[in-house]
Each structure stands twice: as C-alpha cells, then as structure tokens.
Amino acid sequence: MLAVRAGDLDCLGELFERHHRRLYAFCAHLTGQPAAAEDIVQNVFHRILKYRHTYRDDGRFTTWMYHLARTCAADFFNKQSAAPTPVDPADLHGHASADPAPDAHASQSDDLALLRAALHRLSREHREILILSRLQNLEHREAARILDCSVGAAKVRAHRALKALRETYFALRQNPQPL
C-alpha cells in the first residue's frame, strides 16, 4: 500500500488480487446480496485509490480496507432503507434476489438456511462481529481494530451476538416464518 500511496498504481492490482475475495465474502455475508457486495468491493477499492494519500503506515492495510468497507456498506444500507421496499407479494417476484431459491436451500440443508435467515435478522452490529470472528476467523484483536473498539468490547459484542443468534435461530426453528 505504501507503494500505491507513493504513486505506483500497479501495486493496487496486486492488493486487489490478494484481498478482494475475502472482502467480497465479508460484504456478501453482511448484505446477503452478491451483486451489492460486488458494488461495495468496487467502491472500497475506488476509495482506496482516491484516498491513498491519507493512508497511514501505523495501521495494517486490511484494517483500513475493512474500515472503508464498513462505511461503504453503511452507505449501501442507508440507500436501501431510503428506497421503497416492495411489500406486495406480487412485487416480490419482480425483485427476486440472485440467491438460490429458499426451497432449494431447504432441500440442501434446512438448518443452514435457517441459520442464514437468523443471521440476517440480527442487528448489523451483531452480524458484523459474527462474520468477522466466526466466518472470517479473525482474532478478537483484529476485529476490535476494525470495529474501532477495545478487545474486551469486541469479545463482549461477539458473545452477545452469539447469544442473540442462538435465540433467533431457535425461535425461527420453533416457529418457521416465510424467509
């Protein structure tokens, strides 16, 4: 990244190759929408390019990248909540997501689909920490740096999120609702 900051833009291509999959996975889990995740990753790299002069050597590049990803994702969620959400079931067919259909999921693995549904019902804060610490296998220290909080706070947040996930998951299993 230091080379990119110094003006060697080819190095950014290398950074993209090294990190984009991981970043994409984070965004895809966070949004649940592959197309949106692709847009966010593109935005992140656009911002890296645009704000490369502000990159400081004292942090790790991935931390900075996740920081940018979180702001881009926040922008996405804001835009999404501002846009009218379709409520009529007839409309929903027009807005079919690119995810595999829920019933396909169900036949594949009921529990996994349920778990995904539960994950998406969590607050964004809880979902974020679970993705970082569980799905991306980051240490609490690293997650804390990304989330701008202390390690202790990250731990507590992770535990609280796990508890919330467990409760949501079992609530859904007891009383399955349309996904």
Add this chain to the structure above:
Amino acid sequence: MNCQRIQDELLLEALHDGALPPGAADAVRAHLLTCDACRAQLASLEALAAQLDRIPVPPAPTDRMRAGFQAMLDAEKRALSAASASPRPASGLDRFFARFFPRRPAYQFAASLSLLALGLFVGARYLAPETKRPVIAQTENTLANAASAAELAELREQVNNMGRLVTYSLLQQKSTSERLQSVLATLQLKTPDRRLLTDLVGTLALDPSVNVRLSAVEALAPHTGEDLVRAGLIAALPRETAPLVQVAMIELLAAARDTEAAPIFARLMLDERADPSVRETARRALAILNTPNPSTAALPRRPAITKTMI
C-alpha cells in the same frame, strides 16, 4: 454460580470462546455438572457454532467486478499521467535550471540558507544608505533636507513606538476602566517624558474605547507645544470615527495653531459623511488657522464635553 449470572454475564458464550480466566471457567463447569438446562444450552451453542463454521464461503465474485476494478485503475492511471504531463512539458529550460538545484533535501536546505544569507548581506550592504542621507544633506548644507530627514526619523520612531504599543496592549488586554485610569494618571504629571507622550498618542490612535481616546486628548492638551504630540494628533485625526473625539482633536490642533493640520481640516469640512458638528468645527478651526494673529484669535469654546454624553 447460578443460571441467572451465567445468562447475564454471557458466561456460556465466553466459555465456548475460551475467553474465561481458569478460575471462572472451572466455576461454570462445576455449575454445568449440576444444571441440565445450562448444559443443554451450551450444547446447542456449540452445535450452532459448528454450523456457523459450515456456512459456505459465498460463490466467487463475477468477472464484472474485476473488469470494473481494472477500468477504474486504468482511468486513474491515465488521469495521473495526464496530470503529471500537462503542467510540465519538460522543456529544455526546466532541465537547464534543474541542473543547478541539488537533489538531496539536506543540500537543498543548505542552498536556501546560503541564498538567504546572501540576500541579507546584499540588503545590508546596498539598501541601507538612508542613514547616510542626513550626512550627505549636511555636506550639501541644505537645511531643509536635514529637517525633513530628522522628521522622517522621528516619524519612524513614532511608528515603531506605536507598533510596540499595539503589541503591548494586545498582550495586556486591559479592561476599558483600567486603560482609562492609566490615561487619567498621566494627567497628574506636570512634565511627562517623551515615552509617555508617545504612549498617549498611541492610545489616541488605537484604543477601541471612545472614553479612553477622549481622555487621551485631554491628557495631551497641555503638551501641544511638543512636535510629537501635534504630529500624533494629525496622524490620528483622519482615522478617528467618533465625532466627540474628532471635535476635541480639531479644537486642540486649532488652539495649537498647527498649520499642517489645515489640509485635514479642509478635507473634514468637505466630507459629506462626517458629522455636521465635526464639519462645522473643522470650518471654524480652518478660519482660525487662516487668521494672521494668533493672540487675538481664540476658538469659541464649545460646551464642555463630558463623558456622560457618550
């Protein structure tokens, strides 16, 4: 250890995470041996965590993303090369001058320092003949030149003094009443020294309070015999905006019969924006300056100006 505490403090999650200190972990484990509900909860938690680990990594992003990124990177590169190319076509002149500049920052710094030193030396050597001018004037025996040079020096000194005063008052930031008191204190002195008079002139020119400036005029009134005081009054009059102070200054200058003030009086008299009473006073003061005999002309006294009028 009880179920409530385990729930409240998220101890099962912490235990599962391995985040509990050994003592606390043992206590939770001891509780688990006796409590079926908590044990079941831990089991479900572990099952859930295992399942969480099985959530597949999202399918690889499409090529659209890489293409988009590449396009963006190329655009930025083009913009960068365009930006670096357009302002400097690397002319021969540039390269010619570039040869004279050292590459290393330390040398650049040294070069700029030596340039500065050279500039100071040249400035001191060739641009300071002003101090010699009176000498030249005297050798030519032109008294007028000597007088104007002395006046120039005096004015310069005044400017310096005023600058010092500004710094001083900015540093002090006294309150209005304190400044007023210090001006009033000078009224007691029969023969104030030059420094004090300069301070008073500075106060008259620069003090933000009308009261303080008016007091300064009063304090200066007995000393209009001094050139310094008259010059200060003339310098401060055009800057003055408060009619009361303007009138007091005009009267003082007229009483001192300082003919150098005549142009300022004339300007004030014709100034449309000035207060009518100021214009009237300026007109009368001009009339006084124009009367030939100083002893017979006396400015008709206006009602005494008191600070309660403000």
